[in-house]
Amino acid sequence: MSRDLVLGAIRRSLGVSGAEALRRTAIEDRLSRHPRGVVPERGALPPRKRLNLFRDMLAEASGTMQEVASPDEVPAAVAAYLRSKNLPLQIRRGSDPRLEAIPWQNEQALEVSVGRSDGNQLAAVSHAFKAVAETGTLVLTSGPDNPTTLNFLPEHHIVVVDAKDVTGDYETVWDALRKKVGKYFPRTVNWITGASRSADIEQVLLHGAHGPKGLHVIVIGKP
């Protein structure tokens, strides 16, 4: 009933019935074509420069980035990051095939568990779907292999991304996601730009409000 009330009131205000063919075509057209607006030129760069822009923008949002040549080097990079933060050598990760393929056993001291976070983990490793150089933003999608809790509950979040997945702008990411999943979206798409922060107390900027205090990105391969 409320539905008819609300829609009826909107239609009265607009002076329309809702059946106008032109209006219907207008919205159907926009929804199916989803035209792009103006995409800032900032991210339109050759791959190496694009990755550098990602690194710089991420640094502004107080995230760090390192490059490794292959997945084989990820365990050592993860262990080095944990040591630099004086954290125990333990991580929780999802079962993303790209994370499964990493030879974690190479780093013998590193304890790796798989699954969602229940709030007791200090560090987690996720694999990003894409990264956006424009603002140093990571894009992560939820699914059986990618628990969203890993992005928010641990104190440190380490995100692995392939160098070829670092795009210039968000629009490229949307097109890639549509291509991958079709019409039906994952429950959660997270854009993450830096570490959790708050300035709610006297406008003093502090990190680790509710989400991770630290965000570290490991980029695999040549851009």
Next chain:
Amino acid sequence: MTVQITSPKFKKNARAALKDAQLQRALGKVEAGFIGKRRAVASRLPEFEVLRDLARDIKDHTLAHLDLYLEAYERRVTEEGGTVHWAATAEDARRIILDICKRREAKTVTKGKSMIAEEIGLNDHLVEHGIAPVETDLGEYIIQLRNEAPSHIIAPAIHLNRDQIEADFRRSHADLPAERNLDEPASLMAEARAVLRAKFLAADVGITGANFLIAETGTSVIVTNEGNGDLTQILPKTHIVLASIEKLVPTLEDVTTILRVLARSATGQEMSVYTTFSTGPRRAGDPDGPEEYHVVILDNGRSSMIGGQFREMLRCIRCGACMNHCPVYGAVGGHAYGWVYPGPMGAVLTPSLIGIDKAGHLPNASTFCGRCEEVCPVRIPLPKLMRYWRDREFERHLSPATVRWGLGLWALFARRPWLYRPATRLAMKTLALFGGRRGRMHWLPLAGGWTRHRDFPVPERDTFQAQWKKHRAEEARKKAQAEAEAVEAGKAGEKAT
């Protein structure tokens, strides 16, 4: 808490705010915290002004087709396994949310920051029915402990100082050791993080607002820096989104364009830390996420705004830039406005939602400097809309008798130039006489409200019209003289040849 409407007492509120030393100390930080950062980040993006135009156009297009986009959105949410509930009034929305909470046998509810939850007085309603709502945004948590309303739409506790918050934490977290050190904002935040972490994990229902609803995908979007909204919506078994009808945008590309101006306008960030797109409940095989996903779409007076002079106000994306740049907000803070929405956007929106009879002072609380319109990411002509309210207030005889009498008197003169000109000249001469040689007056009859706080400058010389007349006469005289000289020179030349 339910926000008690104190907008009718704006003048009294403002006077008290000006004398409140704690508040004035806190407000002194607004400029450094917001204005410079926004300017820096906006000037760094060459496309920023074009993006503002596009953001405005997207919102206008959506509002013009809102009925159809809402239907399309509802279809997609349903296809994704979520449920859309329609609420014509605040009461409807409270009832729908309470019913869901009761059905899920909820004892505690975590909440992401939602201005609409404040608008409908959701927390009090839940408390009355035995459900404990927990605000999780750090600022909202602090003001919930104080039983206060937010004083800013994106920085709810901006009116408070560290020592006040320390006192609140010591009072509210009485089970923690009394000797603990809370001298730094960082130690306060760490304590809030620990206390709230337990609440997040225990909550039965999570309620968030939405910055946007996307028709194309049936998605709700929240934008936060803390990550509290995400913990609110991924940990409990039920996620309820509370959003008003104007949050709709057509597509992912459209929301992307608007996101490019939102954080930059709000906090001067290139992008907020967490922008989260939620579509339906958790999918089969997902290790986390809610089992139920509900969206409550609230009208509460907005549908009638679409048809009138205030439609443009519905473009608002709640960034807070207008209040950050407002000299009146900067002087009195958000609570003086007396309801949920402060600053210039509140001065336009509040009368639409609670009535001009209650909120008539708010559109008057403006110097019409125009900074709000200059910085608004969706280019809402806020001063123009405030002027509409002033007109209506006058038409409906809501303005005080002195104001009406004064305006009437002024209008009498203004419509009769032959009377207006000599009268202003006379007034100026009289004032000049009062002021004497000092050039300023410490006291002026009928203008004590002004002269109690500052001197009144005495008009110098004459009215503009009189000066212009004199100027024209002088020009004409010079021209005539020059012509006469030229003629003389010509004659002299003739004689010489």
